[in-house]
Amino acid sequence: MLSADEAADLIEAIATRQDRAAFARLFNHFAPRMKAFIMRGGADAEAAQEVAQEALIMVWRKAASFDRTRASATTWLYTIARNKRIDLLRRNNRPAIDVEDWLTFFAPEDADADKSVLAGQTYTRVKELLSGLSPDQLLVIEKAFFEDKTHTAIAEELKLPLGTVKSRIRLALGRLRDALEKDES
Amino acid sequence: MSSHPAPEELLLDYVAGALPAGPELAVALHVALDPASRETVDRLTALGGALLEREPAGAVDAGLGTVLERTLARLDDVPVEPKPSSRRHRHPGFEWAPAPLVPHLRPGMDWRRVMGKFDEIRLDLPGDFHRVSLLRLESGRGLPEHKHPGYEYTVVLQGGYTDETGSYGVGDFAVGPGSVRHEPIADPGEPCIAMIVVEKPIVLTGPWGRWLNPLVSRGLI
Numbered sequence: 001m002l003s004a005d006e007a008a009d010l011i012e013a014i015a016t017r018q019d020r021a022a023f024a025r026l027f028n029h030f031a032p033r034m035k036a037f038i039m040r041g042g043a044d045a046e047a048a049q050e051v052a053q054e055a056l057i058m059v060w061r062k063a064a065s066f067d068r069t070r071a072s073a074t075t076w077l078y079t080i081a082r083n084k085r086i087d088l089l090r091r092n093n094r095p096a097i098d099v100e101d102w103l104t105f106f107a108p109e110d111a112d113a114d115k116s117v118l119a120g121q122t123y124t125r126v127k128e129l130l131s132g133l134s135p136d137q138l139l140v141i142e143k144a145f146f147e148d149k150t151h152t153a154i155a156e157e158l159k160l161p162l163g164t165v166k167s168r169i170r171l172a173l174g175r176l177r178d179a180l181e182k183d184e185s
Numbered sequence: 186m187s188s189h190p191a192p193e194e195l196l197l198d199y200v201a202g203a204l205p206a207g208p209e210l211a212v213a214l215h216v217a218l219d220p221a222s223r224e225t226v227d228r229l230t231a232l233g234g235a236l237l238e239r240e241p242a243g244a245v246d247a248g249l250g251t252v253l254e255r256t257l258a259r260l261d262d263v264p265v266e267p268k269p270s271s272r273r274h275r276h277p278g279f280e281w282a283p284a285p286l287v288p289h290l291r292p293g294m295d296w297r298r299v300m301g302k303f304d305e306i307r308l309d310l311p312g313d314f315h316r317v318s319l320l321r322l323e324s325g326r327g328l329p330e331h332k333h334p335g336y337e338y339t340v341v342l343q344g345g346y347t348d349e350t351g352s353y354g355v356g357d358f359a360v361g362p363g364s365v366r367h368e369p370i371a372d373p374g375e376p377c378i379a380m381i382v383v384e385k386p387i388v389l390t391g392p393w394g395r396w397l398n399p400l401v402s403r404g405l406i
Contacts, residue, residue: 018265027253033240053256064268075234082202127235144201145236151194169194176228
């Protein structure tokens, strides 16, 4: 296993000294997970493996833009996998919003970076929270993340009224917010 | 906090990477301007990270070691890029453009007067079935009352406007079926600039239309 701090150390080792051993450890941990994640969206094993590989190469390239005070390593890696998956799905030459942008967008010039909810402790709480969601809520959240379906498409697939899907999403997000705000106060 | 944030389920679609390019850009601009929505997006992204971490680790079947060797060999040609500067280049005349819009602006892009009433710049997002426009309305001027099939997404980038549903300022987001007639009028002060994303009215008819339209509407064909 790789803790959030260890993963952050590895990314920083790539940024500061092009550390290949650090890259290999990140790769061994995350490449299989990214591949599984991308396959859930319907990609075949070969395509998913290629996207995972491209995502890890991007981790190498963009390592210096990682900032552990703003995002946990896993969260940052998720954004990279997400964007690479969008590239795969769109298959046109217009890349999804750049990963670097993805993180810088979220910091308006006057924002207090220390308050970012992406930082490590929060991430641990989010992980705990997942196990506390009801199966109905978890299903909708997982379909959105894994199968990159819009909430409208999820409602169609599950043959549920759109309002029901929206309220499940909002309930799940409400729990997420409650859990994190309890932490912050 | 914005008085008109994007709905949370749309922010989830955004974080999950499920939106077509046009609505994705509209949400990105809103998120760049609205700290509360940014916080929601941050949380949702952390949720994505947690889900990624829970994925099974046994999925690289071709032999993880081999794939790693191949990947390491490629790194020789891939530099680790230096830390990006936080300040972004801003195009003259487009100082109001939030960061996610900047890559879509080109030198020489200029406002085009439409129907003598407002100014427009069409943005080209290849592969998307949405029409994406920047609109500029002088204070007190209105868009002609309109409606159209499909959804319409609006995010205010400068100034503000008011219509039957309320008043919208910088960062505010509106989404709704375009079939609802509305007549936005720019508020007093500097001109109102907004990005409008409209689903193109492509509706296939005939025996296959029923099956193909859902694919068209998701941008798959």
